[in-house]
Amino acid sequence: xxxxxxxxxxxxxxxxxxxxxxxxxxxxxxxxxxxxxxxxxxxxxxxxxxxxxxxxxxxxxxxxxxxxxxxxxxxxxxxxxxxxxxxxxxxxxxxxxxxxxxxxxxxxxxxxxxxxxxxxxxxxxxxxxxxxxxxxxxxxxxxxxxxxxxxxxxxxxxxxxxxxxxxxxxxxxxxxxxxxxxxxxxxxxxxxxxxxxxxxxxxxxxxxxxxxxxxxxxxxxxxxxxxxxxxxxxxxxxxxxxxxxxxxxxxxxxxxxxxxxxxxxxxxxxxxxxxxxxxxxxxxxxxxxxxxxxxxxxxxxxxxxxxxxxxxxxxxxxxxxxxxxxxxxxxxxxxxxxxxxxxxxxxxxxxxxxxxxxxxxxxxxxxxxxxxxxxxxxxxxxxxxxxxxxxxxxxxxxxxxxxxxxxxxxxxxxxxxxxxxxxxxxxxxxxxxxxxxxxxxxxxxxxxxxxxxxxxxxxxxxxxxxxxxxxxxxxxxxxxxxxxxxxxxxxxxxxxxxxxxxxxxxxxxxxxxxxxxxxxxxxxxxxxxxxxxxxxxxxxxxxxxxxxxxxxxxx
Amino acid sequence: xxxxxxxxxxxxxxxxxxxxxxxxxxxxxxxxxxxxxxxxxxxxxxxxxxxxxxxxxxxxxxxxxxxxxxxxxxxxxxxxxxxxxxxxxxxxxxxxxxxxxxxxxxxxxxxxxxxxxxxxxxxxxxxxxxxxxxxxxxxxxxxxxxxxxxxxxxxxxxxxxxxxxxxxxxxxxxxxxxxxxxxxxxxxxxxxxxxxxxxxxxxxxxxxxxxxxxxxxxxxxxxxxxxxxxxxxxxxx
Numbered sequence: 170x171x172x173x174x175x176x177x178x179x180x181x182x183x184x185x186x187x188x189x190x191x192x193x194x195x196x197x198x199x200x201x202x203x204x205x206x207x208x209x210x211x212x213x214x215x216x217x218x219x220x221x222x223x224x225x226x227x228x229x230x231x232x233x234x235x236x237x238x239x240x241x242x243x244x245x246x247x248x249x250x251x252x253x254x255x256x257x258x259x260x261x262x263x264x265x266x267x268x269x270x271x272x273x274x275x276x277x278x279x280x281x282x283x284x285x286x287x288x289x290x291x292x293x294x295x296x297x298x299x300x301x302x303x304x305x306x307x308x309x310x311x312x313x314x315x316x317x318x319x320x321x322x323x324x325x326x327x328x329x330x331x332x333x334x335x336x337x338x339x340x341x342x343x344x345x346x347x348x349x350x351x352x353x354x355x356x357x358x359x360x361x362x363x364x365x366x367x368x369x370x371x372x373x374x375x376x377x378x379x380x381x382x383x384x385x386x387x388x389x390x391x392x393x394x395x396x397x398x399x400x401x402x403x404x405x406x407x408x409x410x411x412x413x414x415x416x417x418x419x420x421x422x423x424x425x426x427x428x429x430x431x432x433x434x435x436x437x438x439x440x441x442x443x444x445x446x447x448x449x450x451x452x453x454x455x456x457x458x459x460x461x462x463x464x465x466x467x468x469x470x471x472x473x474x475x476x477x478x479x480x481x482x483x484x485x486x487x488x489x490x491x492x493x494x495x496x497x498x499x500x501x502x503x504x505x506x507x508x509x510x511x512x513x514x515x516x517x518x519x520x521x522x523x524x525x526x527x528x529x530x531x532x533x534x535x536x537x538x539x540x541x542x543x544x545x546x547x548x549x550x551x552x553x554x555x556x557x558x559x560x561x562x563x564x565x566x567x568x569x570x571x572x573x574x575x576x577x578x579x580x581x582x583x584x585x586x587x588x589x590x591x592x593x594x595x596x597x598x599x600x601x602x603x604x605x606x607x608x609x610x611x612x613x614x615x616x617x618x619x620x621x622x623x624x625x626x627x628x629x630x631x632x633x634x635x636x637x638x639x640x641x642x643x644x645x646x647x648x649x650x651x652x653x654x655x656x657x658x659x660x661x662x663x664x665x666x667x668x669x670x671x672x673x674x675x676x677x678x679x680x681x682x683x684x685x686x687x688x689x690x691x692x693x694x695x696x697x698x699x700x701x702x703x704x705x706x707x708x709x710x711x712x713x714x715x716x717x718x719x720x721x722x723x724x
Numbered sequence: 725x726x727x728x729x730x731x732x733x734x735x736x737x738x739x740x741x742x743x744x745x746x747x748x749x750x751x752x753x754x755x756x757x758x759x760x761x762x763x764x765x766x767x768x769x770x771x772x773x774x775x776x777x778x779x780x781x782x783x784x785x786x787x788x789x790x791x792x793x794x795x796x797x798x799x800x801x802x803x804x805x806x807x808x809x810x811x812x813x814x815x816x817x818x819x820x821x822x823x824x825x826x827x828x829x830x831x832x833x834x835x836x837x838x839x840x841x842x843x844x845x846x847x848x849x850x851x852x853x854x855x856x857x858x859x860x861x862x863x864x865x866x867x868x869x870x871x872x873x874x875x876x877x878x879x880x881x882x883x884x885x886x887x888x889x890x891x892x893x894x895x896x897x898x899x900x901x902x903x904x905x906x907x908x909x910x911x912x913x914x915x916x917x918x919x920x921x922x923x924x925x926x927x928x929x930x931x932x933x934x935x936x937x938x939x940x941x942x943x944x945x946x947x948x949x950x951x952x953x954x955x956x957x958x959x960x961x
Contacts (some may be wrong), residue, residue, distance in 0.1 A: 449889045544780065547806035548734065553823040556738030647867070 176341045179224035180237050180349035183374050187217065187353060191360045198308050201328065207457060209243050211224050211256055215354075217241035218261030218281065236342070238265065239278070239284050239319065240349045243312045247286025247302065248357070254292075258285030276319075276326040283322070284315030303358060305351035314349040316343045371505045380403045381510050386516040390478070392432050395421030402509060406502050412471060412489040416445050420486065425493060429465040437463040444475040445484050450507050451475045454498055460491065472498040476510030480517050483697060488513060549601045556604065561602075570600040585694065588655060588664070589621035592632035595653065598631055602638060609648050610638075616655040623655070625717055626690040629663065632683045633713050637668040640711065661699075662719040667712040683715070691715060726839055729755035729770060731763040731786070732804065733776040737825065740775055741804065742939050744827060750836050757938055760784035761868045764792050765897040767799065774800040774820075779810050783870060784861060785878040788818055794903050800842065802835055857908040862888050862895035869895060877939040878902055879918040891941035913937060913947045913955055921958055 190213075218241025225236030238261050246254025253291055263280025288311050295302035300463040320339045324332070381401050385394045394412040401422040403411040409426035422430040436442060440460060444451040453460050455472030462468030471494040490506040492498045549571055557564040574597035580586070592614070599612055610633075630653070637651045649669040688701035697717055704712045732738045738756050745751040755766030759781055767775060779786040786803060802821045803814040809820045814822045819833045820842060856889045859870040870887055878889040883900050901918055904910050910918035921938045930936060933949040947955060 220902060403729070543807040547825050551740065551806065551827075552734060552736040554826045555743075558740070605734050605736065709784035 171319075176237060176345040176386070177348065178519055180240070180345060180352065182224060183217065183220065183237060183240070183357060184352045186220075188356050191356055200474055204587035207253065210245065211253060214245035214249075214257045216240045217244070218257055219264050220263055222261065235276070236265075236338075237349055238262075238281050239312055239346050240282050240353060241314055241343070242285030243288040243308065243350050244353050245358075246285045246290075246310060247292050247308060250292045251286050251289025252287030254287070254289035255282060274405055276323040279326070280319035280322040282317075283437055284312070287311065287315050287318070297400070303354065303361075304585075305354045305358075308350040309347035309404055312347040313343060316346050318673075321550060327706050331333065337492035367501055371501050371508070371642075374405050374507060375508050375512060378402055378509055379516070382513060383519075384561075386513065386520050389421065389700065390415070390517060392420050396423070396432060397421070398513070399423035401492070402721070406490060407501055408490045409493050409496065410491040412491070413486065414441060414489070414524050415486040416484060425491065426462065426465070426468050426470055429462075429468065438475075440473065440475050441487055441489065446476050448477050448479060448482075448484050450477070450510070452503055455492065455494065469493040469495075471667075472496075474498070474503045474506040476507045477514075478510055478517060479514045480521055481697070493586045525689075525693055528686070529693070530549065540582075545601075548605055552605045553599070566603060569602055570597045573597040574601065575659065584627040584649075585624050586627035586629070587621065588616070588623040588625065588662075591625065591627075592616065592621075592653075594628075594631050595634050598634065610651070611648065612651045612653065614653045616653070617657060620655045620662050623664075623717060623719070624694075625664075625715075629687055629691065629715065630666070632687055633715070636684060636713070637711065640668075640670065657719055658716075660719055664715040664717070665712060667710055669710050670708075672714045680721040687715070691717065725752045726750050726774055726836075727752050727754045727770070727772045729757065729763065729766045729772040729775045729799075731757045731760075731766075731775060731781070731789070732779075734783045735759050737778070737804075737940075741827065744762065744829060745776075747829070748832060750834055750840070754832050758819070759868070760786075760792070761873075763789055763801075764861065767793055770901075771797070772799050774802060776802050776804050776823075777801040779803055779805045779814070782867075784859070787813065787817060787855065788857075790897050791857055791907055797904075800839060802839075805859075829897060837936075839961055840861055854876060857904070860888055860897055860899060860904070860908065862897045864895055871895060873908055873920070875911070876920045877923040877941060877943055878920070878945050880909060880945070881916045881947070889921075889943055907946045911955065911958060913951050915947060915948065919945055919955075924941075924959065927955070927959070 177466070189597045204480070221237035221239070221241055223236070236525060241261060242254055242258035245257035257277045258281040259278075264279045265281070266279050291307065291311050292302060294416060295307070301307065320343065321336050323335055323338075330517045344502045378401055382398055385397055385401075390413070399411040400423040403423040410422065410426050410430075412419060412423075413421040417436060419430055419432055419434045419436065421432055436445075438460070440451045440453060443449075451456075452474045460473045462470055469490040473489055473491045475487050475489045478488060479485045488506065490502055492502075539705055549567075553567050553571070554566050556567065574594065577590070577594040577597065603610060603612075634651070635655065638649075649668060649670060651666065654663075654665045654667075656663055684703065691700045699716050699718060701713060701715050704710075704714070728745060730738050730745075730753060732741065735758070738758075742756065745753065746832055752768040752879050756762075756774050757763040757766050759784065762833075763775070763777070765934050768771070777786045777789070778937065781789075784792075785799060786805075790801065791797070794799055801817065801819045803810070803817075803819050804825060804827070805814075805850065806825045808824060811822050821838055823835060830844045830849045843868075858873055860873065860876065862869050862871050871890060874933040875890045876888055879897075880887045880894075881900060882890060884896075886897050886899060886901060886904075888897050901912075901916075904919055905912050917938075923941075924937055925940045925942075926938045927947065928936045928938065933952070935952055937945045937947055939945075
């Protein structure tokens, strides 16, 4: 009985040590999904098992030790499975045999290993139901059975003195070790519950932020929304300062340093630039690496986490959390910062999606308008009526072109068209315009025939040609020339519409809006790297270039 | 007979309107113009009773064209356009009628009625303030050049016509000195000269009561005694 009390005392020392370890920063969540986590578990429980040898009470003249080794191997088996249980048991057993002496050493070593494997089998059996595996009762019962097996093995292997040994060590170990294992399991469980609580608290905060930012970010991110955003995040995380940037400027700032981290200021911190360039979370804990404000030498901020905001894989900005020199950067806030950036990114994606949806509605409307462009229609009819007097055959042809033009116009704006179809649409349009301006305009077409199947949004080409007419020919009194070209440029297909008037003006005008819509629709279909650009040499030429991926053309 | 000028940049539209007018039997077509510059020339040269004027035209639209014609020389205006978004403004410009293309015969007959009723009331109604001229259409050889007002240094009139003088040379224009003085903000310094006040480099008094202006590029123009005080006032000297 005295031995049992001594063993319980030893176990209590143990549990205290283990408890302290669990509370220390060195403790990491029990992770079995990574090799490093397994190695860590192995080391911890081997440590416990070996310590169990030393904290034991030698009996029967030092031939045996009343020990708590089993606690280590059983817990390892329960938490990590048979392999880990085996390894911990075997290591501690080898230690028992080599470092300490006694007749019972070999039996102890074998039985510890057996107990590890036994616990591993329990782990295996209850793997699917962790809530039943991770209980003090299971730990106690497994240890109890394990220790009984231990005694049996000692009886068989320890020779003539085995009876004495079992009588000496059996009762205390069979009684005390299950209690110890249960206590260990309680500590582990408590630690896990606390982690869950922290995780729950930070997800609750993240969700609160999300709830408040969702409406804000519906308008996309700009200086107005960024300031509010920073204030919300600061309020909810409690960090000293929060910054929101795009890829070049500070958009919003809340908290410490707001006097010199001004919205609109250029990004100067190398950490921010690194985060943007690598699309990665950058952390400086304030000790090994610290944040050094490049704007003001008096800035107190020293530690930070910078997480990129991304839309479709491209970085559009960052969210930054800061703490000053005298305050530790909480791990929770670090992961919260990362989480928030991911969450805000997805909100931005939603905002962008909505913007694109309204853009599409707008372009539908614009195109619906174009479908009944009154000037074009009535001038065309007037021209045909005039030609009808002298040349009914030509008038008939023009009416057919006009029908073709309007038929193509009836296509839905959301349809995808091919370069060939677009060229037919343009040809119908050009036939009418040529008749209207008889001889004053000349349009050349140079198209790589391999690109005729190139896919693009419907109504890409015609608005560009119409624009060349509106702004090109309408500003010259003489003749107007235009060229439509399509060619390959590496992996890109390039479509160029060029006129010789050089009268392009920045898009305050409606035609400018038309061009923007063409650009956005191409980007919608193919992504940010593609789209439209305009060059203008005044009085000389205006060149509108559309770049599309050449895979859009079937080989 | 009503003498008419047709202004439209589309040849078929001109031809169609001409055919229709001739079918009416009341018109003599005295000018067919494809742009505003030809139109100024035809209106000043042929002195028509009426101009059928397209609004949407290259470089200078129908409204701008009207501001380039002296009130005394301004005939009746009938706007002809494909779309009615300009109707209100057209009547503010004291147009007698506003036709939509394609033109129906019956509608054109009404225009003829209006024109004939109005004939007794000619000359045309009192002038209204017009939009200012910002570019002056000039002839450079056969080509038409639109000279920005800021580039103009002097305008000179002679028996051969009116010439716009810039740092790069002289160009002939159909516009009159009076129109340019009233609507382009150029200042009269002599019976035959206008000056762009922003281009004056120096004013040198003569022996008599007049003076001579030198422009930034070194061109000279006389200032007559009559206009000198006003010039001084504008230059604040």
